[in-house]
Amino acid sequence: MKKVLIIGGTGTISTPITKLLSEDGDVDLYVLNRGSRKDELPEKVHRLTANIRKDSEQIKEMIKDLYFDSIINFLIMDKNDAKMNIDLFKGKTDQFIFISTVVALDHSVSCNVDEKLPYGNRYSTYGRNKEECERLFLDEADFPVSIVRPTQTYSLNRIPLSVKGKSYWSVCSRMIKGKEVIVHGDGQGVWAGSHADDLARLFMPLIANKETIGEIYQIMNPESYTWDMIYQALADELGGTYRPVYISSELLDGSKRYNWKEAIHGDKHFSNIFDISKIRKLNPEYEFSIDMKKGIRMFVEYMNKHPEEKKEDPEFDRWCDDTIEKYKKLKERFIEEIE
Numbered sequence: 449m450k451k452v453l454i455i456g457g458t459g460t461i462s463t464p465i466t467k468l469l470s471e472d473g474d475v476d477l478y479v480l481n482r483g484s485r486k487d488e489l490p491e492k493v494h495r496l497t498a499n500i501r502k503d504s505e506q507i508k509e510m511i512k513d514l515y516f517d518s519i520i521n522f523l524i525m526d527k528n529d530a531k532m533n534i535d536l537f538k539g540k541t542d543q544f545i546f547i548s549t550v551v552a553l554d555h556s557v558s559c560n561v562d563e564k565l566p567y568g569n570r571y572s573t574y575g576r577n578k579e580e581c582e583r584l585f586l587d588e589a590d591f592p593v594s595i596v597r598p599t600q601t602y603s604l605n606r607i608p609l610s611v612k613g614k615s616y617w618s619v620c621s622r623m624i625k626g627k628e629v630i631v632h633g634d635g636q637g638v639w640a641g642s643h644a645d646d647l648a649r650l651f652m653p654l655i656a657n658k659e660t661i662g663e664i665y666q667i668m669n670p671e672s673y674t675w676d677m678i679y680q681a682l683a684d685e686l687g688g689t690y691r692p693v694y695i696s697s698e699l700l701d702g703s704k705r706y707n708w709k710e711a712i713h714g715d716k717h718f719s720n721i722f723d724i725s726k727i728r729k730l731n732p733e734y735e736f737s738i739d740m741k742k743g744i745r746m747f748v749e750y751m752n753k754h755p756e757e758k759k760e761d762p763e764f765d766r767w768c769d770d771t772i773e774k775y776k777k778l779k780e781r782f783i784e785e786i787e
Contacts, residue, residue: 613764
């Protein structure tokens with residue numbers, strides 16, 4: 449039986465992975481988190497309650513008599529987190545899986561993204577922090593790390609969006625009301641998002657697999673689509689109207705209220721075509737079950753069943769109206785003056 453420790457386990461990516469492991473009769477599952485979110489895991493799962501960033505000595509005591517085939521941490525955000533995890537778990541596991549991101553890479557050099565694309569996201573602090581973590585783990589002697597790089601991952605209550613407010617419903621609400629929505633660029637950037645349930649099943653062959661030590665794996669649904677396709681599919685499912693206002697990433701960078709330089713220019717601005725041939729070698733028969741349109745349909749169905757999650761964002765709504773008005777005036781002036 450494989451002994452696996454999940455750190456986190458209640459987030460978008462980690463929830464379905466944790467659920468699959470909890471249902472596997474060959475896995476003795478431990479879950480370490482703060483215990484602040486309710487889960488639906490079976491009683492046989494061992495729950496360890498602690499804050500990994502604050503309670504390291506308590507955690508060392510909890511696991512002093514334990515050794516794991518695999519430890520998977522979904523909560524590492526910077527090099528301090530990485531150093532602390534090395535201190536906690538070196539000599540306690542045959543494999544440590546670090547969840548990184550493709551945002552760590554320099555997407556300005558190629559649209560074709562595989563594990564060999566160079567580091568260097570000059571727009572995203574998040575991406576640079578993850579890069580530092582990757583380098584630290586890979587350089588650490590005798591630390592058995594496997595690195596996973598997903599792209600944007602969505603689930604029942606979230607979907608891929610360009611410019612959004614505090615809630616995913618903020619854009620949906622504008623579509624339902626027939627209002628214009630802001631999309632970065634010209635809506636023709638190529639994107640790929642993965643439903644968390646699909647990602648979880650493709651992730652499974654990595655766990656307790658010593659052949660993956662020291663390796664990096666992209667895990668995502670490589671299906672390509674444009675932002676216009678995403679928004680049109682969403683409007684169709686909502687019964688709303690897609691009225692895009694295209695604003696360049698460069699102009700959005702200038703916002704004083706929202707950090708679009710990180711969220712858009714640091715990630716969604718670039719077109720991406722992902723190569724997942726490396727992870728497919730571990731699961732050559734794998735087939736994705738949730739494409740973009742199905743994922744959006746699942747999102748709308750879920751939100752309609754859970755109206756309490758349809759949270760409006762008046763501040764974002766006002767910002768959109770004001771920004772669209774200003775942009776249109778600038779656009780008219782530019783068109784009048786251009787030769």
